[in-house]
Amino acid sequence: MKKIGVLTSGGDAPGMNAAVRAVVRKAIYHELEVYGVYNGYEGLMEGNIKKMELGSVGDIIQRGGTILYSARSEEFKTDAGQQKAIEQMRKIGIEGLIVIGGDGSFRGAEKLTQKGFPCIGVPGTIDNDIPGTDYTIGFDTALNTIVNAVDKIRDTATSHERTYVIEVMGRDAGDLALWAGLANGAETVIIPEQEESFESVVGKLKRGQERGKKHSIIILAEGVGSGVEYGKRIEEETNMDTRVTVLGHIQRGGSPSGYDRVLASRLGAKAVDLLLDGIGGRMVGIENNIVVDHDISDVLAKKHAVNMNMYKLANQLSI
Numbered sequence: 001m002k003k004i005g006v007l008t009s010g011g012d013a014p015g016m017n018a019a020v021r022a023v024v025r026k027a028i029y030h031e032l033e034v035y036g037v038y039n040g041y042e043g044l045m046e047g048n049i050k051k052m053e054l055g056s057v058g059d060i061i062q063r064g065g066t067i068l069y070s071a072r073s074e075e076f077k078t079d080a081g082q083q084k085a086i087e088q089m090r091k092i093g094i095e096g097l098i099v100i101g102g103d104g105s106f107r108g109a110e111k112l113t114q115k116g117f118p119c120i121g122v123p124g125t126i127d128n129d130i131p132g133t134d135y136t137i138g139f140d141t142a143l144n145t146i147v148n149a150v151d152k153i154r155d156t157a158t159s160h161e162r163t164y165v166i167e168v169m170g171r172d173a174g175d176l177a178l179w180a181g182l183a184n185g186a187e188t189v190i191i192p193e194q195e196e197s198f199e200s201v202v203g204k205l206k207r208g209q210e211r212g213k214k215h216s217i218i219i220l221a222e223g224v225g226s227g228v229e230y231g232k233r234i235e236e237e238t239n240m241d242t243r244v245t246v247l248g249h250i251q252r253g254g255s256p257s258g259y260d261r262v263l264a265s266r267l268g269a270k271a272v273d274l275l276l277d278g279i280g281g282r283m284v285g286i287e288n289n290i291v292v293d294h295d296i297s298d299v300l301a302k303k304h305a306v307n308m309n310m311y312k313l314a315n316q317l318s319i
């Protein structure tokens with residue numbers, strides 16, 4: 001293999017730039033030519049592809065977002081769209097592609113590999129919802145963004161003796177909510193993976209109030225439903241002065257944490273190693289601090305499992 005491509009796709013995540021940098025530098029180190037694909041699969045089909053040099057990825061390791069931009073593409077889900085993308089890469093002589101993104105992006109990588117074009121997936125999403133890796137790039141940074149935000153909310157919650165519902169991202173996964181719940185000492189964490197009756201949440205709030213608690217923090221994963229609606233119900237049911245904060249896209253931005261930069265560097269480099277060995281159709285990941293790779297179709301066939309021991313612990317520590 002002499003020429004490879006790299007793209008970022010789906011929702012951006014802090015650390016994607018560090019992963020792009022690792023891919024580009026590792027590829028050049030091994031005397032490969034490396035091409036950046038702009039705007040994800042959309043740009044791939046249009047041929048929005050440029051050769052990258054060592055300097056193309058200078059000064060980006062610390063930057064959030066993605067210098068390659070990102071997009072979600074409907075056309076690429078079609079057979080015709082995938083053929084178009086392969087033709088664009090063949091025109092330039094690109095023989096392998098590294099896709100940095102989440103499960104939606106990996107479905108594209110799987111399809112291209114099945115059509116004879118080797119792709120490697122690098123998990124980049126704040127949601128931490130990809131099987132086959134303990135962490136996805138961006139999760140740690142997003143978690144810390146939430147932790148800092150909730151600390152600030154807690155200050156004002158205490159001053160005004162209020163109950164707060166804080167809605168965090170994670171699409172269908174509760175990892176961000178659960179980890180933040182533990183890290184922030186939230187009174188209640190509500191995640192899509194574990195049903196929690198409204199009555200039991202209200203009961204806990206009331207018991208806390210009777211014990212003289214001055215405020216309560218409920219962290220709600222967006223996959224459970226609207227934080228605004230939940231907050232309204234809480235106020236109606238308890239008469240507690242309640243406010244809602246939807247953290248939103250603030251969770252997707254910002255400079256990546258040290259952990260995410262290191263993870264992105266290790267996974268990006270491993271993806272290049274696999275292509276150099278002529279291997280496609282894999283996803284790289286980290287398990288017990290060891291860089292691993294898995295069949296991308298196996299990864300897509302599984303469902304990410306939230307750590308239920310951590311969920312139990314969060315409940316035990318917030319009695």
Ligand code: F6P
Pocket residue numbers: 011102125126127169170171222252
């Ligand atoms: O997958 C990352 C993520 O931020 C999810 O947590 C969230 O549900 C979704 O993307 C939001 O997508 P968009 O940026 O398209 O609104």
